[in-house]
Amino acid sequence: MMQQNYEASQRIARIAAHLNPPTSQMEEVNLLTGSTCRSKGGSSGFKVAVLGAAGGIGQPLAMLLKMNPLVSVLHLYDVVNTPGVTADISHMNTGAVVRGFLGQQQLDSALTGMDLVVIPAGVPRKPGMTRDDLFNINAGIVRTLCEGVAKCCPHAIVNLISNPVNSTVPIAAEVFKKAGTFDPKHLLGVTTLDVVRANTFVAEVLGLDPREVNVPVVGGHAGVTILPLLSQVKPPCSLTSEEISYLTDRIQNGGTEVVEAKAGAGSATLSMAFAAAKFADSCLRGLRGDADVVECSFVASQVTELPFFSSKVRLGRNGIEEIYSLGPLSEYERAGLEKAKKELVESIQKGIAFIKK
Numbered sequence: 001m002m003q004q005n006y007e008a009s010q011r012i013a014r015i016a017a018h019l020n021p022p023t024s025q026m027e028e029v030n031l032l033t034g035s036t037c038r039s040k041g042g043s044s045g046f047k048v049a050v051l052g053a054a055g056g057i058g059q060p061l062a063m064l065l066k067m068n069p070l071v072s073v074l075h076l077y078d079v080v081n082t083p084g085v086t087a088d089i090s091h092m093n094t095g096a097v098v099r100g101f102l103g104q105q106q107l108d109s110a111l112t113g114m115d116l117v118v119i120p121a122g123v124p125r126k127p128g129m130t131r132d133d134l135f136n137i138n139a140g141i142v143r144t145l146c147e148g149v150a151k152c153c154p155h156a157i158v159n160l161i162s163n164p165v166n167s168t169v170p171i172a173a174e175v176f177k178k179a180g181t182f183d184p185k186h187l188l189g190v191t192t193l194d195v196v197r198a199n200t201f202v203a204e205v206l207g208l209d210p211r212e213v214n215v216p217v218v219g220g221h222a223g224v225t226i227l228p229l230l231s232q233v234k235p236p237c238s239l240t241s242e243e244i245s246y247l248t249d250r251i252q253n254g255g256t257e258v259v260e261a262k263a264g265a266g267s268a269t270l271s272m273a274f275a276a277a278k279f280a281d282s283c284l285r286g287l288r289g290d291a292d293v294v295e296c297s298f299v300a301s302q303v304t305e306l307p308f309f310s311s312k313v314r315l316g317r318n319g320i321e322e323i324y325s326l327g328p329l330s331e332y333e334r335a336g337l338e339k340a341k342k343e344l345v346e347s348i349q350k351g352i353a354f355i356k357k
């Protein structure tokens with residue numbers, strides 16, 4: 001009886017320590033609770049970190065990842081507000097153990113042992129801005145976070161969301177090269193939202209269920225670099241030239257549509273969290289060994305003469321297992337490809353130069 005009481009009081013003390021962690025001890029307390037009195041997800045499944053987890057994308061993304069049965073451990077890192085987000089999400093009775101990490105001094109702990117690192121850290125656009133206008137702030141943030149990845153989980157798969165993706169992916173690659181850890185199969189720029197939008201808008205025009213439509217979107221993730229291949233829509237369909245021009249324009253400007261509707265309160269967060277959760281799930285299913293997991297992503301590539309390009313990739317146990325060529329393009333798409341490459345080459349160079357300078 002005395003022994004039972006003692007064990008019960010120890011359990012309660014551990015829970016109380018978890019609920020009121022002094023900020024400076026957050027990491028230790030969370031590690032303690034994670035290993036002793038939290039849900040039992042830790043033994044199988046993957047360890048995933050979200051960097052920028054308290055943000056507009058980070059919070060709903062963290063929630064969706066907590067709901068993913070493939071995730072056994074979920075680390076939430078940000079420079080603000082992770083104690084609240086972590087406490088909130090940790091009450092969901094799903095399998096993943098959730099731990100919060102606050103501030104740069106806890107970055108290493110957030111990253112150590114991770115299989116997948118998803119990065120939505122950085123500032124979003126306001127009306128009138130291009131994604132490239134975010135470069136000056138977000139380039140430095142991505143560099144610091146990727147230095148952490150190179151040091152603490154050099155074999156992790158990285159899903160990079162922070163804009164401008166056309167430059168931040170080359171920045172990440174250069175950081176990893178400098179650290180001697182670059183594996184092109186492990187670095188993926190997240191362009192899934194372009195595919196999600198394309199599927200939705202094409203389904204609207206064709207009167208189909210958006211879940212049944214699949215539109216490859218290639219190139220990059222900004223304006224004319226977003227190139228939907230409407231000649232390759234599945235299920236096969238025929239679109240008029242007016243429909244193609246309307247859809248291409250709407251898909252390329254989907255982000256701006258949301259930025260303007262939010263009128264200064266940021267850019268897409270909820271649809272982006274949905275897209276990022278879908279993409280992360282595909283990466284994890286690939287790591288698990290599932291067959292035929294294919295997504296579009298902005299990756300180091302030889303599909304064109306550019307060093308990075310977005311196209312369909314097959315995901316597997318090693319990350320990117322195969323990069324598919326673009327397939328037959330319509331004349332309209334070939335012209336779009338030339339425009340996309342012209343802008344992409346500069347954005348890629350800008351990212352590389354930021355680290356090499």
Ligand SMILES: NC(=O)C1=CN([C@@H]2O[C@H](COP(=O)(O)OP(=O)(O)OC[C@H]3O[C@@H](n4cnc5c(N)ncnc54)[C@H](O)[C@@H]3O)[C@@H](O)[C@H]2O)C=CC1
Nearest residue numbers: 052054055056057078079120121122123124161162163272
């Ligand atoms: N790839 C894509 O398709 C999309 C990309 N984005 C981009 O995602 C980024 C984030 O967007 P939101 O979540 O809406 O912004 P937000 O401002 O709501 O959240 C960003 C979070 O990053 C955190 N942060 C800032 N510096 C950090 C650092 N050094 N380490 C860790 N965390 C840090 C902030 O504290 C904040 O919680 C933006 O750059 C945005 O342009 C947005 C939508 C789609």
Ligand SMILES: O=C([O-])CC(=O)C(=O)O
Nearest residue numbers: 125193254255256267268
């Ligand atoms: O438009 C933005 O700034 C955010 C983004 O990348 C998107 O929604 O596609």
